[in-house]
Amino acid sequence: MTVRVRFAPSPTGELHVGNARTALFNWLFARQQGGEFVLRVEDTDVERSETRFEEQLIKDLQWLGLDWNEGPDVGGPYGPYRQSERAEAYQQYAQKLIAAGSAYYCFCSSQEIELERKAALTAGRQPRYSGKCSKLDPETAKARKEAGEPASVRLRIPNHPFRFEDLVHGLVEFTQEVIGDPILVRSSGLPAYNFAVVIDDALMRITHVIRGDDHISNTPRQLAVYGALAQLPRQTASEPDWNPPQFAHLSTILGPDHTRLSKRHGATSLGHFRAAGILPEALANYLALLGWAPSQGNREIFTLPELIQSFSLKEVSRNPAVFDMEKLRWLNRHYLKQSNPERILNLAIPILQQAGYIGESPDESALTWWREVLDLLLPSVGELSQLPAQAAVLFEYDAGASLQIPANNEVISDAAARQVVEAFAEKTLENSELSADRLREVLEQVKLATQQKGKNLFHPIRIALTGTASGPQLDRLIPLVEAGSRLELPKPIKSCRSRLMEFHKALRGI
RNA sequence: GGCGCUAUCGUCUAGGGGUUAGGACGUGAGAUUCUCAAUCUCAAAACCCGGGUUCGAUUCCCGGUAGCGCUACCA
Numbered sequence: 090m091t092v093r094v095r096f097a098p099s100p101t102g103e104l105h106v107g108n109a110r111t112a113l114f115n116w117l118f119a120r121q122q123g124g125e126f127v128l129r130v131e132d133t134d135v136e137r138s139e140t141r142f143e144e145q146l147i148k149d150l151q152w153l154g155l156d157w158n159e160g161p162d163v164g165g166p167y168g169p170y171r172q173s174e175r176a177e178a179y180q181q182y183a184q185k186l187i188a189a190g191s192a193y194y195c196f197c198s199s200q201e202i203e204l205e206r207k208a209a210l211t212a213g214r215q216p217r218y219s220g221k222c223s224k225l226d227p228e229t230a231k232a233r234k235e236a237g238e239p240a241s242v243r244l245r246i247p248n249h250p251f252r253f254e255d256l257v258h259g260l261v262e263f264t265q266e267v268i269g270d271p272i273l274v275r276s277s278g279l280p281a282y283n284f285a286v287v288i289d290d291a292l293m294r295i296t297h298v299i300r301g302d303d304h305i306s307n308t309p310r311q312l313a314v315y316g317a318l319a320q321l322p323r324q325t326a327s328e329p330d331w332n333p334p335q336f337a338h339l340s341t342i343l344g345p346d347h348t349r350l351s352k353r354h355g356a357t358s359l360g361h362f363r364a365a366g367i368l369p370e371a372l373a374n375y376l377a378l379l380g381w382a383p384s385q386g387n388r389e390i391f392t393l394p395e396l397i398q399s400f401s402l403k404e405v406s407r408n409p410a411v412f413d414m415e416k417l418r419w420l421n422r423h424y425l426k427q428s429n430p431e432r433i434l435n436l437a438i439p440i441l442q443q444a445g446y447i448g449e450s451p452d453e454s455a456l457t458w459w460r461e462v463l464d465l466l467l468p469s470v471g472e473l474s475q476l477p478a479q480a481a482v483l484f485e486y487d488a489g490a491s492l493q494i495p496a497n498n499e500v501i502s503d504a505a506a507r508q509v510v511e512a513f514a515e516k517t518l519e520n521s522e523l524s525a526d527r528l529r530e531v532l533e534q535v536k537l538a539t540q541q542k543g544k545n546l547f548h549p550i551r552i553a554l555t556g557t558a559s560g561p562q563l564d565r566l567i568p569l570v571e572a573g574s575r576l577e578l579p580k581p582i583k584s585c586r587s588r589l590m591e592f593h594k595a596l597r598g599i
Numbered sequence: 600g601g602c603g604c605u606a607u608c609g610u611c612u613a614g615g616g617g618u619u620a621g622g623a624c625g626u627g628a629g630a631u632u633c634u635c636a637a638u639c640u641c642a643a644a645a646c647c648c649g650g651g652u653u654c655g656a657u658u659c660c661c662g663g664u665a666g667c668g669c670u671a672c673c674a
Contacts (some may be wrong), residue, residue, distance in 0.1 A: 100674050134673055199672060215601060216670070241672055258604070268602090268670075275672040282674050306603055306669035341667065349667070378611065378623090386613025387622040406612075409667060413610050416624040421619075422637085469636040547633030559635035
């Protein structure tokens with residue numbers, strides 16, 4: 090039997106990393122087993138579902154590197170793949186279940202139920218549905234329903250324990266079944282989750298359900314639905330056998346405060362990570378490691394194909410995992426460094442545009458310059474959104490402000506340091522441009538003239554030229570400053586010449 | 600409240616009846632460099648608590664505790 094798994098998100102918001110990990114694990118399992126991966130949209134919550142979220146979802150999943158054999162966008166033999174379009178199936182099976190006596194109409198209003206619930210809670214009893222309507226005569230109930238009275242459909246929960254063999258948790262047992270008869274179909278006619286999910290998984294021939302462990306407690310309810318469905322007389326050979334699939338429940342992803350990761354924790358949607366310049370392969374690698382580890386546990390870097398090869402549900406861990414942005418950045422830096430520079434440039438452009446460092450349509454000379462800048466700056470960056478801060482050393486120069494900084498001031502107030510700056514300025518100003526070669530020459534001359542070297546030589550020059558005591562190698566940075574100053578950039582770069590003059594002026598001011 | 604899931608360095612985890620409890624991120628130190636970052640080397644850092652089983656439990660069992668989840672006409 091070929092493995093069939095599915096990812097079944099609700100299009101009620103942006104795709105969250107927790108759900109993305111669930112999708113990833115399903116996909117990895119399917120691809121490894123040579124099975125099929127199905128995308129199904131659970132949009133029965135009409136209040137919150139939006140089509141734009143579905144479109145976004147598909148883009149996000151593709152960005153992560155996943156693909157699917159069947160889904161709302163590509164179709165497939167078990168469609169439709171939106172629950173909102175599958176109403177017929179739910180209706181049909183609900184009716185069969187009622188006819189068989191496994192399910193019944195319930196005329197209790199939500200308010201009534203809520204009242205019962207509260208009363209039970211305050212009395213310290215189990216807040217579960219009383220089963221009032223289950224005692225109704227089926228014929229009368231049917232008549233009332235047909236007369237137009239709003240009714241939901243509930244399942245009779247059999248009075249026996251439920252157990253299932255979870256692929257990651259082992260045997261899970263619910264001995265005392267404390268759940269009330271669950272709603273199968275809401276009075277609006279829309280199916281409830283626990284019903285729709287079973288119908289869909291069975292009809293779509295899903296063999297393995299890999300999902301979040303927040304569904305563990307729902308599983309007995311679903312098992313009850315499978316049980317009731319299995320008792321129905323089989324009418325056509327094409328009907329499923331209603332045997333429950335295998336279950337694998339994945340642990341929750343937590344925030345740094347050990348509560349369930351959510352928007353409260355900041356950027357948690359795929360869109361956020363993409364915008365921040367996290368590479369999809371880095372995210373996928375990181376997500377795979379969150380809750381899964383290879384049996385030796387000593388390898389961290391995995392490409393998608395490598396993950397497909399190594400992944401195993403048996404090695405999936407049961408403990409909830411805290412999302413660690415630092416480790417993601419570390420992985421991202423790794424992939425950033427080994428990526429094609431042209432790809433990184435294209436990803437960086439919008440970010441640098443937003444910072445005002447790149448114009449609407451940069452010309453080729455600007456792009457060439459940026460290629461070198463990126464090459465210099467990239468190692469110090471864990472995500473592309475940190476690039477503007479690194480690029481500031483080229484674009485933002487304010488001699489006066491930098492001299493206000495005590496550490497800078499201290500360096501520069503040294504007589505020898507001033508000498509270095511003066512000698513450097515003199516040599517630089519007599520020639521208009523500091524190319525890499527010219528810089529080397531000037532440095533050599535200053536070194537001879539002042540007898541300063543190493544830190545004492547570079548530090549004062551660095552401060553005079555960049556306004557800060559730290560940054561990329563001067564011999565690479567300076568030529569880029571010069572080259573940048575000749576470019577047409579939305580924010581002009583001051584040349585070394587003008588920097589030195591500004592610095593000189595500022596120096597006199599203190 | 601009830602039920603369920605979970606419990607190894609700060610974090611992600613490997614391991615497993617006798618181990619120097621391994622790796623990675625982060626942290627600290629050193630090397631390198633003009634500085635920062637990157638890189639390399641080294642170091643510090645963990646088996647939730649209590650009972651049992653056992654010659655021996657971090658590992659197996661039971662209980663407690665804590666965290667999380669479910670307890671919806673949300674998914």
